[in-house]
Amino acid sequence: xxNRHLFLAGVxxxxxxxxxxxxxTLAPAQQQGKLRILQSNFAGDSVSIIDPATNKVVGDxxxxxxxxGLAVAPDGSRIYMSQEGLxxxxxxxxxxxxxxxxIPLTGVPNLVDITPDGRWIFVALAxxxxxxxxxxxxxxxxxxxxxxxxTTTLTNVKTIPIRGGIHDLNVTPxxxxxxxxxxxxxxxxxxxMNVIDTNTKEIAWSMLMNPxxxxxxxxxxxxxxxxxxxxxxxxxNGFEVIDFKTQAKTGEVKxxxxxxxxxNRNGPPAPSHGIAVTPDQKTLIVNSRLNSSIYAYSxxxxxxxxxxxxxxxxxxxxxxxxxxxxxYIANEHTNNVSAIDIASLKEVALIPVGYAPARNxxxxxx
Numbered sequence: 001x002x003n004r005h006l007f008l009a010g011v012x013x014x015x016x017x018x019x020x021x022x023x024x025t026l027a028p029a030q031q032q033g034k035l036r037i038l039q040s041n042f043a044g045d046s047v048s049i050i051d052p053a054t055n056k057v058v059g060d061x062x063x064x065x066x067x068x069g070l071a072v073a074p075d076g077s078r079i080y081m082s083q084e085g086l087x088x089x090x091x092x093x094x095x096x097x098x099x100x101x102x103i104p105l106t107g108v109p110n111l112v113d114i115t116p117d118g119r120w121i122f123v124a125l126a127x128x129x130x131x132x133x134x135x136x137x138x139x140x141x142x143x144x145x146x147x148x149x150x151t152t153t154l155t156n157v158k159t160i161p162i163r164g165g166i167h168d169l170n171v172t173p174x175x176x177x178x179x180x181x182x183x184x185x186x187x188x189x190x191x192x193m194n195v196i197d198t199n200t201k202e203i204a205w206s207m208l209m210n211p212x213x214x215x216x217x218x219x220x221x222x223x224x225x226x227x228x229x230x231x232x233x234x235x236x237n238g239f240e241v242i243d244f245k246t247q248a249k250t251g252e253v254k255x256x257x258x259x260x261x262x263x264n265r266n267g268p269p270a271p272s273h274g275i276a277v278t279p280d281q282k283t284l285i286v287n288s289r290l291n292s293s294i295y296a297y298s299x300x301x302x303x304x305x306x307x308x309x310x311x312x313x314x315x316x317x318x319x320x321x322x323x324x325x326x327x328y329i330a331n332e333h334t335n336n337v338s339a340i341d342i343a344s345l346k347e348v349a350l351i352p353v354g355y356a357p358a359r360n361x362x363x364x365x366x
Contacts, residue, residue: 036363037319037328039337040067040081041354047081048337048353049365050328052321055339055349061097064090069112069359071121073151076364080121080149082109089123089147091154094366101154105147111215111359113171113178114151115198121149122196124166125159126183146180148201158201164190168214172226177204179226181214184234193231193242207247211235215317217275217284219299228300230275230284237271237290241302253302255288255295264292264313266333274317278324283342285327287315294318294329294340311350312336319360330357 036058037050047067049059061079069082079092087108091101107125114121127144144165148158164186170179178196182189191210194203213231221227229242238254255272274287277299284297292313296305312331320327320342329338330353337357339349 034365035321036365037321037337037360038070038072038079038363039328039330039353039360040064040070040358041335041356042066042068042332042358043356044354046354047079048357050337050351050353052326052328052339055351057351057353059097060354061092063099067358068110069124070361071112071114072361072363073114074116074118076366078151079363080112080114082112082123084108084110087128089121089149089156094363103149103154103156105156106159107144107147107165109147110166110183111168113169115171115175116173117175119151120198121151122169122171122178122198123147123149124169124180126165126167127186144183144186146178146196160196160201160203162190162192162194162203164188164192166194168216170216170218171198172218173220174224174226177226179216179218179229181216181231182209182212184211184214193229205247207242209233209240209242209249213240213242215273215275217277219277219281230277230286232270232272232275232286234270234273237288239272239275239286253297255286255291255293256304256307258291258293262291264290264333266314274315274329276318276320276327278320278342279322280324282324285318285320285340285342287318287329289315292331294327294338296342296345306345308338308340308345308347310338311347312338316357317359319362321362328360330360332356332358 039048047061048057051058066085071080077094087105089103093100110124112123145162146160150157165183166180167183168181180194182192193207197204211233216231219228226244241251243250271290286295293307295307312334314333315329316332317330327340337351
């Protein structure tokens, strides 16, 4: 069992929150109906709420232990968040910021994503390491895959079993597919990328990839259909390029090397973790946890545009504002978030948040 699994087991045994038990603290002058950045704090008990106009934390949703993945309803009315140790998806009201529903999951959840119409949520499930039948060897249970949540009833309506489990997934911009990267921590790992049809809730096709891609970012064709998947693979400080139509890997890009004394030695398990396409589809932004930097590439030609050395360390995730102007990078080793101006490739703010900031997302607060 890894330290991460031990930590999550401790969370499961020692913590828990009752329905509606989360609390909210807000700055008195906070305005409503504004864009916000939500930042989960995996080793803390809160979600930090950042105002991108001031790049300051203006609130915290408290009482959420080991929060991981975040998804937001298109109208901002709900925030959905996975809790690894407690194996559930919590639903937070966008106005009151109170927990209104707890949805049990069938495995250990990681990333979550939502269809553009807000109807379906897909939750990545890793293997659960609780099989003690060959102790002292701790084995994975025969579970893992994707849970499907119906947001009209707020119920878990289906589990899509996938060998080896899933760590990261992305709903395609047209809402037709879910791209799911196999959990590389599985023993043995499945080395697969799976594509799920959101209509049938079944696997449409799979592609052998060793290692499996995750996290991932997606670009579209002129008609909105899926064009290219850019996937990090956990081993390379860079990313791979996958053509969706031909179901084939077409290339890979390694991020710039920096002097050894500048490297983040706490960089593992993945040297590059966090990748996103700007909403205008013009730029690919890529984290390097190893370099404590982000890098920008033009699309679709992948021309290198430059990089930014971050004020924090442990770049583990990122989100981009709807206007494609600013990227927010979670620095999990220094408990802060970097705000990067994409046009100038400069860090414009370093924002203190909670412990071990993990996933983040944009949210229009109603």
